[in-house]
Amino acid sequence: MSGLLPGLRVLDVGGEYGGACGRFLATLGADVVRVDAPGQGANPAWIARNLGKQSVVLDLDTQEGRANLRI
Numbered sequence: 001m002s003g004l005l006p007g008l009r010v011l012d013v014g015g016e017y018g019g020a021c022g023r024f025l026a027t028l029g030a031d032v033v034r035v036d037a038p039g040q041g042a043n044p045a046w047i048a049r050n051l052g053k054q055s056v057v058l059d060l061d062t063q064e065g066r067a068n069l070r071i
Contacts, residue, residue, distance in 0.1 A: 002029055003027075003028050003029015003030070004028045004029055005025060005028045005029045005030040006029045006030075007031075008025070008029075008030040008031065009030070009031045009032075009033065010022060010025050010026075010030050010031070010032045010033070011033055011035065012032050012033065012034045012035065012053065013035045013060075013069075019034070019046070019049035019050060020049055022034065022049075022050075022053060023048075023049050023050065023051060023052060023053065026051070026052035026053050027052060031054070032052065032053040032054070033053065033054045033055070033056060034050055034053045034054065034055040034056070035055075035056055035057075035058050035060070035069065036055055036056070036057050036058075037057070037058075037059065037060070038057055038059050040057075
């Protein structure tokens with residue numbers, strides 16, 4: 001692992017600002033996991049904010065989606 005934050009895992013469920021903060025943490029070496037809603041489109045700005053992150057699609061409006069979010 002490299003960077004200033006190796007071993008730190010961050011769950012990114014934020015909007016626009018959360019995406020930018022999560023990208024910054026990923027740049028510093030954190031393991032950032034982005035939670036996306038089903039059908040969320042990807043435009044160039046969205047792609048730029050989410051570089052270096054892993055992602056998972058969960059519908060947090062459902063009981064199953066919320067259960068899968070629990071760590």
